[in-house]
Amino acid sequence: MTGGPVPAAGMREGERDPGLYGFRPWRDRPEIAWPDGKKVAVWVSPNLEFYEIDPPRNPHRSSWPRVHPDVVGYGHRDYGNRVAHWRMAEVMSKHGFPGSVSLSVAMCQHMPEIVADADARGWEFFSHGIYNTRYSYGMDEAQERAIIEDSIRTVREATGQTIKGWLAPALTHTPRTLDLIAEYGLTYTCDLYHDDRPNPVNVKSGRLISMPYSLEVNDHYGFFVYNMSPREYADTLIRQYDRLADEGGTVMCIPLHAYLIGQPHRIGPFEEVLRHIAADGRAWITRSGDIADHFLASGGYAAAEADCARYAGEVRA
Template sequence: MQEGACDPGLYDFQPYRGRAPIQWPGDKKVAVWVAPNLEYYEIDPPAHPKRKAWTKPHPDVVGFAHRDHSNRVSHWRMADVMSKHGFPGSVSLSVALCQHHPEIVADAQARGWEFFSHGIYNTRYAYEMDEGQERAIIEDSIRTVREATGQTIRGWLAPALTHTPRTLDLIAEYGLDYTCDLYHDDQPQWVKVKQGELVSIPYSLEVNDHYGFFVYNMSGREYADTLIRQYERLAAEGGTVMCIPLHAYLIGQPHRIGPFEEALRHIAEDGRAWIARSGEIVDAWRAQQ
């Protein structure tokens, strides 16, 4: 075997066929959770040697202002549609938002949404962090969300999806019990960590609105149709999890929100979906292990 080709040992290999069935509450076929990314991007972040925060030179006024649409306008549009059709949010939170725009966090809390950490800022990357720096981010996340909402975070989605080799071990050490950073399965799975217990809950890049609009160049209608097709297949197979990761400045634009609402209505009215928060899905799965 070539150097670097070994299995990283993050989780056991378990083929999809032959697994014990997962039962969701109410005998529902698929657990559906919506993950709004409530984020804060710095207009002129510190430069990182491995990754540029913006495609343009800093300060990137256009990039910042485009994303600021989330916190000024499109969060409310997205959140109202979710609430209308009975979808609570499980928030991937840039925890600095608690200081920059506490009104957004308060609105999500008032809607009964769950919070987990997406780092401090989405313009700060974990690459090459030492252990002390990474611990500080985790501790800051726990403290900031608790002070702002009273909730103790249980989950983690790495800032801008950036990691170190120790990230999963550290979040488990601090008592977090699920990660959204592994995209390897359509059901929850145990993650191997040095201490504690950690579950990988299915998140998604494939039906993430960022990928839909920036990578796959979908229209709003094409993205909504993709959500419906994803749902229909997972519901037919049963015992599955569907995540809908969102960014309000994308999905909450006036020309996209209508088709998105149609997709939510389809899922809510179908009858096979257990519409839940991420922590509830993790708890229901763990109870069967």
């Protein structure tokens, strides 16, 4: 585990870095060597989510912007499970892109056909909580442990896979989340958006990797926050890919939601992105768990730890 943060002179306690990971300047890092000399590891993350129409209320955050039940929001998202998943999945498979599924594990019971389809395509599953309408805010440790244990058990029973990763439900956490998932043997988290390369996370036990995930090129942000057209979003993905491939030793994640990218008017430009990446030849098209395994097995994790410790020592000196 890397050393803790180094506060600047005169920094007040409340302003200190929380110490989730060490600092590594981008310009001084050695390039990560991906298999077969590839320059950028590309993984696609379909979020297969279940949204309850009238979920239990959380005092810290409302699940829906409308008064419950929110039929409009529910129906929009349910389109992804009823229709758009298949459109998205077929385009991915056509161009050789496996999915790394951010899974609301309740999908295993509510819509097992979708989980079975993803499993048959060779997709990997990691946990996105039980439902995307139930948040971690306000949970005690026993409740949070129960969700992690449920996730491990449910995915294993449905697919035979043992989850390696975690993306918190609706990106909600407690101060103990990262320590707990590492304690249960998970090897990566997608909840830290601070880098374009994997990095060690400071946890109490085990080894945990921050897997580069993206809000900037997440289709939710593209269409809901930045108001992009389908072609603008596709162009953004291509520019993201080209730059990361030029820099080398990087990771590109494409986070998707079927109810957005799988719409008939959006799927065509997205397919052009997959065709561009597959034809370029510089991409290791893979799954998030494979990236984590390679980073651990190839010495990348140990090198990054040493790099953080070295830099922290230089700053202290």
